[in-house]
Amino acid sequence: MSDVRILGVGMHPWGKWGRNFAEYGVVAARAALADAGLSPSDVQYLAAGNTMRNGYPGYVAGSTLAQALGWSGIPVSSSYAACASGAVALDAARARIRAGQADVALVIGADTAPKGFFGPLPGDRPEDPDWLRFHVLGATNPTYFALYARRRMECFGATPKDFAAVKVKNSRHGLSNPNARYRKLFTEDEIAESPIVADPLRLVDICATSDGAAALVLTSADYAAAHEANSRSVRVAAVSTVTPTYPNTSLDLPDIATDSGVGAPPPPRAFRDSIAHAAYEEASLAPSDLSCAEVYDLSTALELDWYENIGLCEPGGAEALLHSGATTLGGRVPVNPSGGLASFGEAIPAQALAQICELTWQLRGEAGERQVENARVGLAINQGLFGHGSCVILTS
Amino acid sequence: MKPRIPVVAGLFTEDGGQARLLGGHCPRCGAWFFPKQWSFCRNPHCTGVTLDDAELSSRGRLWSWADNRYAPPPPYPARDPFVPYGVAAVELADEQMVVLGQLATGTDPERLSLGQEMELVVEPLFEDDDGLHTVWKWKPGGGS
Ligand SMILES: [Zn+2]
Numbered sequence: 001m002s003d004v005r006i007l008g009v010g011m012h013p014w015g016k017w018g019r020n021f022a023e024y025g026v027v028a029a030r031a032a033l034a035d036a037g038l039s040p041s042d043v044q045y046l047a048a049g050n051t052m053r054n055g056y057p058g059y060v061a062g063s064t065l066a067q068a069l070g071w072s073g074i075p076v077s078s079s080y081a082a083c084a085s086g087a088v089a090l091d092a093a094r095a096r097i098r099a100g101q102a103d104v105a106l107v108i109g110a111d112t113a114p115k116g117f118f119g120p121l122p123g124d125r126p127e128d129p130d131w132l133r134f135h136v137l138g139a140t141n142p143t144y145f146a147l148y149a150r151r152r153m154e155c156f157g158a159t160p161k162d163f164a165a166v167k168v169k170n171s172r173h174g175l176s177n178p179n180a181r182y183r184k185l186f187t188e189d190e191i192a193e194s195p196i197v198a199d200p201l202r203l204v205d206i207c208a209t210s211d212g213a214a215a216l217v218l219t220s221a222d223y224a225a226a227h228e229a230n231s232r233s234v235r236v237a238a239v240s241t242v243t244p245t246y247p248n249t250s251l252d253l254p255d256i257a258t259d260s261g262v263g264a265p266p267p268p269r270a271f272r273d274s275i276a277h278a279a280y281e282e283a284s285l286a287p288s289d290l291s292c293a294e295v296y297d298l299s300t301a302l303e304l305d306w307y308e309n310i311g312l313c314e315p316g317g318a319e320a321l322l323h324s325g326a327t328t329l330g331g332r333v334p335v336n337p338s339g340g341l342a343s344f345g346e347a348i349p350a351q352a353l354a355q356i357c358e359l360t361w362q363l364r365g366e367a368g369e370r371q372v373e374n375a376r377v378g379l380a381i382n383q384g385l386f387g388h389g390s391c392v393i394l395t396s
Numbered sequence: 397m398k399p400r401i402p403v404v405a406g407l408f409t410e411d412g413g414q415a416r417l418l419g420g421h422c423p424r425c426g427a428w429f430f431p432k433q434w435s436f437c438r439n440p441h442c443t444g445v446t447l448d449d450a451e452l453s454s455r456g457r458l459w460s461w462a463d464n465r466y467a468p469p470p471p472y473p474a475r476d477p478f479v480p481y482g483v484a485a486v487e488l489a490d491e492q493m494v495v496l497g498q499l500a501t502g503t504d505p506e507r508l509s510l511g512q513e514m515e516l517v518v519e520p521l522f523e524d525d526d527g528l529h530t531v532w533k534w535k536p537g538g539g540s
Contacts, residue, residue: 119469126404127433135471136404136521136531137496138464143483146462154460154510199463199505246440247427251459251485251494256430261492263425264439 003221008036014181014212024213025110032215044102049085049109049349082384086352109350110213146198149301166300174339176369210345214353238282253385275389287311294355296382355380399527420447454516456486500535
């Protein structure tokens with residue numbers, strides 16, 4: 001299969017302004033094109049992640065952003081996979097390039113987020129699991145994060161202090177990131193004073209919702225080689241967009257019950273483990289090859305789960321790995337050198353692409369104060385509700 | 397006395413004073429589903445085309461729990477003033493599945509422990525002029 005490379009990346013900083021999502025998307029797209037040394041007329045395909053909270057234009061983000069950038073007649077696609085939307089859009093663009101239907105594709109995710117908890121779309125829909133969990137149980141996203149965190153505490157002896165240490169680390173990483181929304185160093189004492197949202201998690205353990213945008217210029221290997229003078233490209237070594245294998249007996253958003261384990265063999269690995277596994281297989285790489293990783297710290301405790309899901313340590317080993325300093329900048333495999341969602345907050349369709357922007361800067365050695373020394377292999381991972389896996393591995 | 401109205405129809409019953417979750421059961425492969433959601437079996441190894449209506453176990457073991465201190469957005473029918481509520485994930489042995497439910501009123505989350513036995517109950521979620529709107533919840537205990 002032919003190589004696909006990232007020739008340019010760009011972001012609109014994360015924040016909360018309430019402007020139209022296309023305004024952020026265009027800023028990120030133009031920055032990515034400038035980074036690649038290309039102009040909008042060079043783009044042959046545009047793939048975007050959808051946003052559910054910005055009316056009809058958000059559901060057809062591909063064409064909304066194409067119009068905002070100035071119609072050029074190119075085909076577009078719009079993907080929705082919740083937090084995994086960016087990776088699914090990237091996957092669509094990569095498939096086009098691999099099929100020889102395009103040499104240059106622009107991938108964009110942009111969002112304008114609501115205040116407070118994410119809630120389901122309005123209307124009375126008992127058959128919609130997302131509606132059901134809110135209406136019947138009051139099971140917000142932080143409720144699920146708290147269930148996972150409590151499970152970690154009970155099974156592995158994790159403590160709220162361990163969770164706080166994740167926040168301290170990520171807030172330190174994000175301090176110098178010009179695209180981060182929060183550039184403030186948290187101390188353990190401040191975290192202990194933060195109000196509890198869903199016990200055992202405090203407000204500062206849970207990521208905020210943000211506005212923001214990220215964009216990538218994806219090209220064929222030949223095209224990248226011909227344009228190397230403009231920009232140092234990185235290789236897309238794997239894109240995993242796996243879904244669960246039945247029976248999915250792990251509790252997942254937004255379901256109020258798991259599959260039943262009766263009547264079918266258990267899957268070879270749990271869903272979250274399978275997301276990274278598929279990417280490692282495609283890239284012919286192993287966890288020990290990673291220079292750094294961007295993982296989806298929707299909560300501090302979830303970052304610890306991801307260490308295990310991506311194979312940095314055995315189940316139950318994440319707290320020790322964290323405290324060893326291995327996942328801190330300067331350590332063996334820094335995790336969330338960008339500052340993670342702790343420093344950004346979540347802009348759903350943009351977030352998976354923001355992870356990839358960070359990895360690209362790291363692999364090019366352009367990450368400034370948060371540079372991972374000699375970064376050669378980076379992994380970005382997240383999971384979107386309704387069964388969307390997202391894992392991308394980049395190599396220099 | 398005010399009528400008791402299920403907050404969503406068809407997911408649970410308290411007929412005869414016994415709380416039960418109503419799901420689907422595949423007569424061919426034995427899989428369980430909650431909610432039943434669709435009329436067919438979702439096991440890809442199974443050719444079953446219909447699911448039986450079935451009651452799930454009303455006892456299980458505590459898999460995890462959370463205590464919510466902030467009012468969720470609609471469509472949660474939050475009471476005013478807001479009352480914190482717990483959510484439990486309970487593992488059903490026969491069905492080999494985990495089912496969420498709020499913690500029964502008066503449950504102290506500080507006193508819960510992993511793996512302890514939990515029992516299904518039906519309680520009001522909120523009250524208005526029409527009646528008591530009920531939902532299933534998980535309550536510690538239930539004998540051993
Ligand atoms: Zn079946």
